Amino acid sequence: MSRPVPVDVVVIGAGAAGLMCAIEAGRRGRRVVVLDHARAPGEKIRISGGGRCNFTNRDAAPRNYLSANPGFAISALRRYTAQDFIARMDRRGIAWHEKTLGQLFCDGSARQVVDMLTDDLREAGGELRLSTAVTGIERTADGFTVATVNGTLASTSLVIACGGKSIPKMGATGFGYEVAERFGLALQPTRPGLVPLTLDPALLERLGPLAGVAVEARVSHGKGRNETRFEEGLLFTHRGLSGPAILQISSFWREGDEIALALAPGTDLFARLREARAAHGRQSPATALATLLPKRLAQLIAEREAGAVNLADLSDKALRRIDEAVNGWRLKPTGSEGYRTAEVTLGGVDTAGLDSRTLEARAVPGLYFVGEVVDVTGWLGGYNFQWAWSSGWVAGQVA
Numbered sequence: 001m002s003r004p005v006p007v008d009v010v011v012i013g014a015g016a017a018g019l020m021c022a023i024e025a026g027r028r029g030r031r032v033v034v035l036d037h038a039r040a041p042g043e044k045i046r047i048s049g050g051g052r053c054n055f056t057n058r059d060a061a062p063r064n065y066l067s068a069n070p071g072f073a074i075s076a077l078r079r080y081t082a083q084d085f086i087a088r089m090d091r092r093g094i095a096w097h098e099k100t101l102g103q104l105f106c107d108g109s110a111r112q113v114v115d116m117l118t119d120d121l122r123e124a125g126g127e128l129r130l131s132t133a134v135t136g137i138e139r140t141a142d143g144f145t146v147a148t149v150n151g152t153l154a155s156t157s158l159v160i161a162c163g164g165k166s167i168p169k170m171g172a173t174g175f176g177y178e179v180a181e182r183f184g185l186a187l188q189p190t191r192p193g194l195v196p197l198t199l200d201p202a203l204l205e206r207l208g209p210l211a212g213v214a215v216e217a218r219v220s221h222g223k224g225r226n227e228t229r230f231e232e233g234l235l236f237t238h239r240g241l242s243g244p245a246i247l248q249i250s251s252f253w254r255e256g257d258e259i260a261l262a263l264a265p266g267t268d269l270f271a272r273l274r275e276a277r278a279a280h281g282r283q284s285p286a287t288a289l290a291t292l293l294p295k296r297l298a299q300l301i302a303e304r305e306a307g308a309v310n311l312a313d314l315s316d317k318a319l320r321r322i323d324e325a326v327n328g329w330r331l332k333p334t335g336s337e338g339y340r341t342a343e344v345t346l347g348g349v350d351t352a353g354l355d356s357r358t359l360e361a362r363a364v365p366g367l368y369f370v371g372e373v374v375d376v377t378g379w380l381g382g383y384n385f386q387w388a389w390s391s392g393w394v395a396g397q398v399a
């Protein structure tokens with residue numbers, strides 16, 4: 001190992017959480033080096049939100065996060081809020097807009113957010129070392145040594161900000177979990193979250209003509225007090241189901257579970273079909289359904305549930321069957337598209353081993369875990385970046 005160069009803080013991972021943490025530590029006068037094996041910083045920020053980065057959610061609150069310890073995120077989210085990040089965007093002059101459900105996007109390119117963070121890091125005196133793979137980490141009497149392909153650093157604080165396993169093509173590695181285990185921290189099982197769900201081949205073949213069709217739907221999972229539901233867009237794909245409502249529910253779904261779909265939520269479809277039958281008895285069921293659903297979807301359901309008849313030929317029982325097919329559809333996905341397309345990784349470093357005010361490992365002073373590597377996973381809609389900002393910020397106040 002080459003002679004270590006002393007610094008105060010080494011941050012591994014130049015993503016949202018790592019950059020935020022490094023900026024804050026640098027502003028406190030700490031000598032900070034951020035290491036990343038990728039060629040560019042903040043790649044997930046750059047591609048997020050279709051290139052416009054859904055950088056936070058105006059209403060981000062602990063209830064929007066999944067974790068084995070749902071209360072863990074409260075402290076960080078309170079200390080660095082969505083409003084704090086919005087104020088930062090405003091100071092920088094980055095224009096933004098609310099798309100829906102409190103989701104805030106850049107008007108222009110997500111690159112503006114990456115540039116803001118890298119400029120802030122430079123101004124705070126922090127150093128960014130890209131294309132720098134970490135080859136070893138050791139604990140020393142007064143901190144850590146971090147060996148890299150470009151030399152070794154010695155630091156009093158080490159911040160692990162290397163994200164989850166999602167999108168390996170973009171450099172996601174699961175390295176953070178290995179470091180956690182090495183230092184004796186427990187992990188909550190990891191699995192892909194915010195991910196399209198797949199269907200069995202027979203159902204897929206039946207739904208084949210719907211690939212590309214989108215509809216506003218209510219998708220739910222679980223029953224009674226354990227029910228979770230989202231009312232957002234749903235997209236039929238060649239592999240199964242996608243769209244925001246499905247991505248949301250995928251974080252709650254487990255293999256073997258059913259999900260329930262309402263494709264015309266909030267509509268008393270039975271009543272609407274009876275009215276249509278009374279007023280336009282010679283109309284086809286597909287035409288009546290097409291006033292509420294995309295045409296291809298209306299046709300497929302009508303053909304399957306009613307056949308080639310007029311509304312007048314259908315009994316109340318038959319109308320109820322159509323209603324049930326539209327708003328009471330239950331199905332068992334066979335799986336998900338996995339880390340290849342998942343937006344996040346559920347699970348991760350068990351929060352029981354971390355201090356919720358600082359994100360420091362309780363048993364290893366000076367070692368911090370921030371961002372997605374921690375067992376805190378947001379819903380779709382800007383919540384994951386807010387966790388990255390909040391957790392990075394709080395660690396940056398003390399690291």
Ligand SMILES: Cc1cc2nc3c(=O)[nH]c(=O)nc-3n(C[C@H](O)[C@H](O)[C@H](O)COP(=O)(O)OP(=O)(O)OC[C@H]3O[C@@H](n4cnc5c(N)ncnc54)[C@H](O)[C@@H]3O)c2cc1C
Pocket residue numbers: 012013014015016017018035036037038041042043044045047048049050053054055056132133134161162163164166167170171172173174175176342343344370371372373381382383384385386388
């Ligand atoms: C396609 C896509 C779209 C998304 N859109 C949104 C959105 O609009 N809004 C939202 O809130 N969330 C979104 N997310 C989720 C969000 O991007 C992540 O939750 C967030 O980036 C996590 O931040 P992080 O800093 O913890 O990790 P990351 O941003 O993943 O950063 C981790 C960094 O660590 C580096 N790294 C990994 N392993 C190593 C290693 N061994 N050595 C050195 N460096 C390493 C990586 O190269 C990377 O730069 C999206 C995710 C995806 C995949």
